[in-house]
Amino acid sequence: MARHVVLIHGIWMPGAVMAWQAARLREAGFDCEVFAYHGVTRGPEDASAHLAEVLARGPTHVLAHSLGGLVALQALHDHPALPVHRVVCLGSPLRGSGAVHGMRQRPWTAATLGLAADLLERGFDQWDGHPEVGVIAGTLPRGLGHVFGGFDGEHDGSVAVAETRLPGLADHAVIAASHSGMLFSAEASRLAIHFFRQGRFRPESQ
Template sequence: MSPRVVLIHGIWMPATVMAWMAARLREAGFACETFSYHGVTRGPEEAVGRLREMLSAGPAHVLAHSLGGLVTLEALRGQPQIPVERVVCLGSPLRGSGAAHGMRQRPWAAAMLGQAADLLERGFERWPGPGELGSIAGTLPHGLGHVFGGFRDEHDGSVAVAETRLPGMADHAVIRASHSGMLFSPEAARLAIAFFREGRFL
């Protein structure tokens, strides 16, 4: 039986944006499912509940982009009975998003975050499990997030590399890709596959 991977998109994106990455995972022998949610209008709480149900169906890995990574960790935190083995986050601001913080200072921009604003800005202190966590960050600064984030160090246009590091994670990798570009990055796909197989970015 092929290992199961659940793919989760980021804010403002449709589930179909994960199709390219799903195709690479299938080529590597994984069975893929996509989870769709409305983070802005319905909020992460609704997504977290549905995701817990989906992940409880059987052993799985998770590949999540941006806000999808935060939704995943929120769903797994304090739920050791959920059989998720490994999670790979692509450009997720796991320590909290400086861009989200900046957007919340401007009412017209804050509205774009909707009900996802709190989780995006807060992030997490550390990762206690369940499941091994790997995070991939990008360093191609193409995106409008830096306008609000005021990044001083490397970033992918929306999320700083420092925001993707979380105490307790199993591994971290940095690639030359933008925030949305990593969804179509052969290197990101290779790293995710390695992590799902070995628990490390080989």
């Protein structure tokens, strides 16, 4: 089993925001490395290409927040031989983001998305790659995403739970956390650690 984890932040965030999750992973016995990128100015394609170089170094897991999850899956799609065992995405709109679609209709908000807009809005149709992928979604609606997205059903303030349910996932969990709150959530840490060890978030997961 891989004992190394690469952590990937989301849009508008520095790599340092992954420090809380990295600390809990280290306490559980994992070696951690944070991958930082510029999704707005350089785009997810550039990020995924550089991420692939990092992931190629040896067996690893991935823990990614928001856009970071899409960047990770894009890298794994483009480079299927990468030695990645399991991926946990925190609040990643893997099916595409309605909030981003709404933001792109307004010039003053579209500009803040930069080159990340296309991948965030489009997402993926399904996951059929080798690594097992699990998603943790939040249901604490704190954030401005609903202003642009008009969510149906539960959401974390930025991403709807439905937008995280990608066909082909190994497991899916829902917790009471906001989109940014998942970066600090002890429950998210526990679930991610269990997934990295067992391929499931909880023993009772179906």
